[in-house]
Amino acid sequence: MKYLPLVWRNLGRNPLRSVLTAAAIALAIALVCILRTMPAGLDAILASAAANTRISTHNEAGIVYSMPYSYLAKVRAVPGVVAAISWNWFGGALDLTKGVEFPNFAVDPDGFAEVYADWGLEPKVLEDFRKYRDAALVARQTLEKHRWKVGDVITLQSTVFPVTLSFRIVGANPNQGGALYFQREYLEQALAGAGVQFDTTGMIWSRVDDPERVAPVMRQIDEMFRNSEAITSTETEKSFIGNFFGGLKQLVTIIQIVAALVTLCIVFIAANTASMSIRERVGEIAILKAIGFRRQTIFSTLLAEAGLLALVAGIIGAVAAFGMLKALQLYATGAGPQLGPLTAFAVSNAILVQAIFIAFFIGILSGWVPALGASRRSVAQTLREVF
């Protein structure tokens, strides 16, 4: 520790170089943070889905193959099912030219609170959601993005059904996909007015009372519809989400490859600086050794120099990444829900902290070879070369 002033002075001897190196590493670290945040959004959703006992029933052939609405009552009657709700994709767009900007679903308000018990919605919000036919529960991130607040009225034009509906926002929900939920009955009546009979459901979401019973309940539901007009497939929420975004796997791999390349970039930037600054000081290091400084001391101060520079750069980079992610959250629109959680850009503290550690280790690593070389050089030979 007593050598810290020496390390600090050495960093300050060529301030331009230190600043340039730190800036280059900081930018690369910020980039690594952002790239790693993208797939982490998907992992976070999967992790949050793993703990609950929510299950999804849908047509075996696919989600667009609907099921009769009468299936809901049958699922509700299965022992072990605490509550169940129907679920229909409304495909509502604020502006048709922009397409569907966030998912929106028609659901049954009865049982909604039980199926999404883990969301911890306030009783007042749930009551309003039941009470008003045009009530909508909007995901927090969607509220923030569009600067809406509870009480606002918004209008969505469906891209699936021939109707346009206005909704009164009664509360927020913590859905990470940005979804809006509204009453099925509201849609049913609007469609009846347009002369369309609406008696199907895309999915049924249920909650099972006991984690132990999830598997048998799922089997029982599928068994029940085995020989009926729509064969069903029931799976856990985790499996459903994993499958839904399964197609993004390769994209995630590419993002990871690019993140690795940028990390490698930091290694070269840091190593270049370390070798430059040490090469310049060969004579000085020889003198230090000649007057009695030990090899280990010289080695560790040189290493500390590289590590400190990278650490400071890493912290700056992580802070910058935090700011950029917040900005991306608000402004990265235009993708719609297709890239899903990849573009949610939710800040993860773990990734930021990891990035700072990565920077530090890269700094140490890149200083290792030149520092070792410098501390091992023979004093007599170096002095002879220099003077």
Add this chain to the structure above:
Amino acid sequence: MALPLSYSWRSLLARGSRTAFTVAVIALVVIATTLFWSLIGSLKRTLVSSGSPHNLIVMRKGATNDGSSQLSLDAYQTIRFFEGIAKDPAGNPLVSPEIVVQPFFHTTSGTRENVLVRGIEAPALLVHDEVTIGEGRMIHPSSGEAVVGRIVAQRYKGASLGSDLRFGNANWKVVGILDANGSSFESEVWVDARELASNAKRPFPYSGFRVRVADGADMDALARRIGDDPRWALEATREIDYYKQLSSTANTLYIIVAGLAVLAGIGAMFGATNSMYAAVQARTSEIGTLRALGFSRGAILGAFLAESVMTAAFAFVIGAAISWLLAIAISAAMGGIGFASQTFTTNVVVLRVAPQDLLMPLGLAILIGVFGGLAPAAAAARLRPVEALRKA
């Protein structure tokens, strides 16, 4: 008199290891941006090449894609006799009524994806003239047969030629492979429209029509006439514009790749500046000598700038070559890259580095070289000959 380029070149070689570091940094930035840029390029090329300049797509007003549109048989029967539509040799209008459904398919690696299945009738291949049967034959109506895109045949279980493919509660016999110059039709499955509609229990027979406009006919006039018809709320769009709009999925990727290029580019520039400063410092006496010999400040500036740009250009060549190989390796290892399309189906894109994908990284590398070298080169040019020589 300017310094010969070989001076800059030989100087680079003289400080080999430091040059190598700078080259590595810039090359890595080139690889990272090229990979992302080519990915977007490949996605755009796949989608945009799906549209034919002669075709209109007709959907229900307000539908953003043919996966969420529904149309009646009456609308089809009326529109196909409109003026300006191309005809086959037998005199039938080239209007292809289609129904789009998105059933589950299982990939050979075990994941589940929605695939775009297009129910078609006889005129389909004539209207989509860029789609051809590469192997096998076209389906016969009402026979439970399917033709699959080349990518589908490789990516999904049971989708190869001659197999029984299960989707949408039925088994379909794969009788042919569709080739479509790498466009998104290669990620589709085509079956008989009526069979698909009854299988999916669709209330309306069709999702949309594709209309081939006769040579010389006014495309926009026909589109307006279809859109203005009061009987059905329809909208006709040029197929090219439709696919362009579908490719807007890439917009967020654009933001990311632009950010990546800017951040990584600035980072690499700092790295390049660093090594150039060191180069100037190490050669102070040499610069003094050159100045004493009569080379102007401009010549010194030019020589150091050339050195920096050469480094960047060399790094670009290496980076571009590695990206090209990496893209081939990635495609070989993963097959294609799945993108979720607005139709909620998987659009498989084969990653390929096209020459135009390299323009942006090339520009980036040159910028890194120029701006990274500018300050050190100016510092070198500012050196006063007498002092520089004295220092040595």
